[in-house]
Amino acid sequence: MKKADWILILCVAVVAALFAIPQTRCAEGFNWATDNHPYIMAFFKFAILATLGEMLALRIRKGVYNEKGFGVLPRMMVWGFLGMCIAMAMVIFKVGVPAFLETVGGCERGTLAAVFNAPQFTWGKLGIAFAVSVLMNSIFAPVMMTFHKCTDIHILDGGGTVRGLLRPMKMREIFATKVNWDAQWNIVIKKTIPLIWFPAHTITFILPANLQVLFAALLGVALGLILALAGGNKK
Numbered sequence: 001m002k003k004a005d006w007i008l009i010l011c012v013a014v015v016a017a018l019f020a021i022p023q024t025r026c027a028e029g030f031n032w033a034t035d036n037h038p039y040i041m042a043f044f045k046f047a048i049l050a051t052l053g054e055m056l057a058l059r060i061r062k063g064v065y066n067e068k069g070f071g072v073l074p075r076m077m078v079w080g081f082l083g084m085c086i087a088m089a090m091v092i093f094k095v096g097v098p099a100f101l102e103t104v105g106g107c108e109r110g111t112l113a114a115v116f117n118a119p120q121f122t123w124g125k126l127g128i129a130f131a132v133s134v135l136m137n138s139i140f141a142p143v144m145m146t147f148h149k150c151t152d153i154h155i156l157d158g159g160g161t162v163r164g165l166l167r168p169m170k171m172r173e174i175f176a177t178k179v180n181w182d183a184q185w186n187i188v189i190k191k192t193i194p195l196i197w198f199p200a201h202t203i204t205f206i207l208p209a210n211l212q213v214l215f216a217a218l219l220g221v222a223l224g225l226i227l228a229l230a231g232g233n234k235k
Helices: 003-020 025-036 038-062 072-105 111-117 123-139 141-157 162-166 171-178 181-189 192-206 209-230
Strands: none
Touching: 025 038, 025 209, 038 072, 038 209, 072 111, 072 123, 072 141, 072 162, 072 192, 072 209, 111 123, 123 141, 123 192, 141 162, 141 171, 141 181, 141 192, 181 192, 192 209
16 A cells, blocks of 8 residues: 555544544534535535545556546536535435325325435335435436536546636537447446445435435445446547
8 A cells, every 4th residue: 555545544534533423513513514505515525525536446547546637626626516416406306206206106295205304214214215216316317427427528638627627518529439338328327326326325315314415425435436437438
């Protein structure tokens, strides 16, 4: 292991220790910020954690956490934006899916929502959480993952600079010649969504509300790894 690996392990251990005890100021401040500024917090959670996943993927592939043209800051900006979109999607699907199931099953309005939002764990809550996860990952996730792949290529084409990121994306060229659609479809979408994200986000939706986006952001480390390792460019 290199010096950078030990530094990363130490930083993760320190942060985990600060937030492990609920009564600490860090934990209390985190919970307050999550409750009052959910989308700003989602930006930073994903900007840090999902980008870390991509850096870990680079470490696995090339033995370094950063290199010229990789573009850590642009990647953080993109992941922060996607984090806010994911937080928004979680709200939409958490409210919309129970309402949809009520119309399908002929239940009284609000019945399944009450089961889903109850603090105690029940099998009914688990079933609704699974339905929310399946629909969110089937409808929202493929679009989000493909958009991320396009921005990833755009960052590399721009030399890993913020200025390059802010230039107009050549979407037609990226879609036609630069996205590895075999890997994007057969690995990222067709395999990881049902095998990883369906069960992972089922767990997410049965957690307390203030921890759901954080857990999703922690899963973003894995998402960054998967997208970086599996969704390579055509070259």
